[in-house]
Structure formats: structure tokens, C-alpha cells
Amino acid sequence: MEDTRSLDSAANTGVQLPERRNELFATAYPVLCPSMVWPRRKHPELPFPFNHPSARYFYFARNALYALARHWNLAGKEVLFPSYFHGVELEALLAAGVHVRFYPVRQGMRVNLDEVVSLIRDRTRVIYLIHYLGFPGPVRELSELCRHRNLLLIEDCALALLSRHEERLLGSWGDAAIYCLYKSLPVPNGGALVLRRGGLSAFRQHAPPPWRNSFSSAARSLDSYLSNHRKNWQRKLLKMMRNAAKKTGRSVDANSAQAGTNHFNPLHAEVGMSRLSHWVLASQNFSAIVEKRRKNFSYMLERLRGLAPPVFEGLPQGVCPLSYPLLVKDKPAVVEKFLARGVEAVNMWFPNHPAGPKDPFPETYELRRTVLELPCHQDLALADLDRVIAAAREIL
Numbered sequence: 001m002e003d004t005r006s007l008d009s010a011a012n013t014g015v016q017l018p019e020r021r022n023e024l025f026a027t028a029y030p031v032l033c034p035s036m037v038w039p040r041r042k043h044p045e046l047p048f049p050f051n052h053p054s055a056r057y058f059y060f061a062r063n064a065l066y067a068l069a070r071h072w073n074l075a076g077k078e079v080l081f082p083s084y085f086h087g088v089e090l091e092a093l094l095a096a097g098v099h100v101r102f103y104p105v106r107q108g109m110r111v112n113l114d115e116v117v118s119l120i121r122d123r124t125r126v127i128y129l130i131h132y133l134g135f136p137g138p139v140r141e142l143s144e145l146c147r148h149r150n151l152l153l154i155e156d157c158a159l160a161l162l163s164r165h166e167e168r169l170l171g172s173w174g175d176a177a178i179y180c181l182y183k184s185l186p187v188p189n190g191g192a193l194v195l196r197r198g199g200l201s202a203f204r205q206h207a208p209p210p211w212r213n214s215f216s217s218a219a220r221s222l223d224s225y226l227s228n229h230r231k232n233w234q235r236k237l238l239k240m241m242r243n244a245a246k247k248t249g250r251s252v253d254a255n256s257a258q259a260g261t262n263h264f265n266p267l268h269a270e271v272g273m274s275r276l277s278h279w280v281l282a283s284q285n286f287s288a289i290v291e292k293r294r295k296n297f298s299y300m301l302e303r304l305r306g307l308a309p310p311v312f313e314g315l316p317q318g319v320c321p322l323s324y325p326l327l328v329k330d331k332p333a334v335v336e337k338f339l340a341r342g343v344e345a346v347n348m349w350f351p352n353h354p355a356g357p358k359d360p361f362p363e364t365y366e367l368r369r370t371v372l373e374l375p376c377h378q379d380l381a382l383a384d385l386d387r388v389i390a391a392a393r394e395i396l
């Protein structure tokens with residue numbers, strides 16, 4: 001199968017461009033800062049989905065989806081699935097024996113309800129909805145439809161942690177939802193599942209990965225922070241710790257569940273989230289994250305909309321944007337130019353995944369060809385955004 005690693009960013013993964021990461025002032029995803037790993041006494045209340053009684057944690061969101069598909073006995077059943085998708089979520093469903101039928105995703109990452117309805121047939125069991133980059137799909141309508149037609153709704157919130165639609169958090173509308181945590185938060189790994197229908201007890205909490213695995217990705221993330229903040233002696237200390245960790249045994253072996261692969265591997269399906277990720281999760285100020293991301297997105301929209309067409313014309317209330325998406329020509333070259341200026345732009349979901357629709361929907365193909373994500377996450381101060389915007393002016 002074609003390697004789809006280029007579909008995604010190097011952030012938190014370290015598989016691509018490891019030597020360049022330290023030169024990035026704007027990584028695609030947030031990075032760890034030392035205060036998040038300090039010992040602390042109090043554990044704050046966590047928001048949804050973490051406070052939901054059904055919440056279960058996995059190394060990756062893809063593993064959560066695989067577990068869900070098996071729990072619901074979806075083998076041989078039909079899932080209506082969007083034509084615009086990452087690939088790894090599709091691989092997880094296919095590995096569970098699901099039959100997938102694609103519905104089109106239109107310009108602006110829009111899902112047309114009538115088009116989904118027209119595809120429902122007797123064997124359809126599930127509708128799969130991806131909330132793109134924090135922007136909600138027609139989740140109210142689909143949840144009502146599913147209730148009337150006795151279908152199940154899965155909300156894919158991999159890119160939409162903390163985002164709301166009509167005062168309700170995404171993931172709380174459907175029968176189940178998955179979240180990819182390392183895209184929004186500086187955790188070394190982590191996926192979550194919430195299940196609003198059908199036996200919680202079926203989900204054991206899987207054992208965490210070997211500590212060295214989390215340590216190496218967390219150390220990379222911390223190093224990025226220290227380098228950006230010119231904390232040179234702390235960097236040296238970290239380097240010594242990394243070297244010492246390497247000497248305590250083999251470095252993370254190729255078979256352990258590393259972040260950084262964009263394929264689903266059933267052999268890793270039963271690895272849980274690391275203790276470090278749980279620890280970091282409890283250090284986050286979630287409302288501040290939403291506020292900062294919204295502020296950053298609006299700042300960029302105002303300054304970049306004249307330069308390149310934005311994917312979303314505005315920022316609806318409640319949306320917690322994952323990134324700032326814009327439409328460009330010749331994405332791979334543009335990504336390189338941003339990288340050369342210290343900005344980790346993401347070439348979103350190009351090319352088409354080999355298991356995608358044989359006859360790609362033209363508007364989805366156009367999204368794959370043109371959508372570029374610029375970072376707007378909580379680590380970025382306005383001065384950083386000004387540098388991103390200056391880079392965009394030069395490049396675009």
C-alpha cells in the first residue's frame with residue numbers, strides 16, 4: 001500500500017524532518033513545556049469527553065475506532081463514509097471488516113444532508129461524520145436522521161476536540177465518538193472513545209506503551225519548546241537524559257506502537273494511552289486553549305483572506321479550530337517554502353488514499369489538491385502569527 005505519511009505533519013511524530021524540527025518556530029501541533037510534566041498535587045476537573053463515564057483511552061484514535069467497529073459487530077455491515085478523509089480511520093474500519101460506501105464532501109468541506117440520505121439502503125448500519133478541523137458537520141440533522149432510521153452515528157472528532165455546535169460539544173451528539181488527542185494537545189500519544197450506546201464494560205482499558213516510547217516523543221516535543229525559547233542549558237540537560245535513556249536498553253523498537261505512522265496496524269490495536277499523556281492532559285487549561293485558538297484563527301483570517309482563499313469564511317461560535325486552512329496551488333512546493341521559513345504547514349490529505357472512491361468526487365479531489373493548513377494553536381503568540389503571515393506574504 002502506498003505510503004501516506006506525507007499526508008500528515010511531522011509534529012509529534014518525528015518521522016519526517018527530525019533535523020529540521022528544531023528550526024521550526026511554528027510547529028503544526030502544540031509542544032510540551034516543562035511545567036506540564038512537573039509533579040503537581042491537584043488534578044483539575046476535566047471537560048467532555050474526558051469526564052464522560054464511557055471514556056476509554058487508546059494509543060491512537062484509529063485503535064478506538066477499530067475496537068468500536070468490532071464491539072458493534074460491524075463486519076459485513078455498510079458504513080456511509082465521507083469521500084474526504086485521512087486514510088487511517090478508513091483502514092481501521094476496513095480491518096474490522098466493514099463495507100464502506102462513500103458520500104461526497106463538497107467545497108468548504110461541506111456535507112450535504114440530502115446526498116447522505118439518498119445513499120441509505122437496507123444494509124446501511126452506520127453514518128460516519130468527520131468534523132473537519134473543528135468545524136461541525138450537519139450533526140444535529142444526522143443524529144435526528146439516525147434516530148428515525150435506526151442507524152448509528154459515529155462522530156469522528158479526531159480534528160475537533162473541544163469544539164461545539166449549538167452549545168453542545170462535538171462527540172456528544174452521536175452514538176459514539178473518537179478523538180485524536182495529540183493533534184490538539186501536547187501529549188506524546190493518545191486517542192479517546194466515548195460510547196453513548198451499548199455496553200461500556202466491553203472496553204477494557206489497555207496497558208500503556210513502554211515508557212521509552214512516550215519518553216522519546218515527549219523529549220522531542222520538549223526539545224522543540226526549549227529550542228524556541230532559547231533555553232540552552234535545559235536543552236543540554238534534556239540531551240543528556242535522552243542519551244542516558246538510550247543506554248538503558250534498546251531504543252524504541254520498530255514493532256512498538258510509535259506515533260508517526262499513518263497506517264492502521266491491528267498488531268498495535270490493544271496498546272493504551274501512556275501515563276505521561278494522562279499526566280499532561282491533567283495539566284491543560286482547556287478553556288484558555290479554545291480561546292487562544294479562536295483568537296489566533298480570527299487574526300489569521302483577517303490578514304490572510306486577501307492573499308489566498310480561506311476554506312471557511314468565518315468562525316462560528318463554539319468552534320475550536322485545529323488549524324487555519326487555505327487554498328493554494330502546488331501544495332508540496334508551498335509546504336517546503338513554509339518549512340524553510342520555520343513554519344510547519346500541513347499538506348492536508350493529498351494524494352487520495354488508495355482505498356478511497358474509485359471515481360473521486362471532483363470537489364473532494366479539489367480539496368485534496370489545494371487545502372493547506374497553517375498552525376494557529378495555543379502555543380503561538382501574536383508575534384509568531386505575524387511571522388507566519390509574513391512568510392505567507394512572501395510565498396503566496
Ligand SMILES: Cc1ncc(COP(=O)(O)O)c(C=O)c1O
Nearest residue numbers: 060061062086089156158180191
Ligand atoms: C479524520 C481523522 N480520523 C481519525 C484519525 C486517527 O487518529 P490517530 O492518529 O490518533 O489514530 C485521524 C488522524 O489523523 C484523522 O485525521
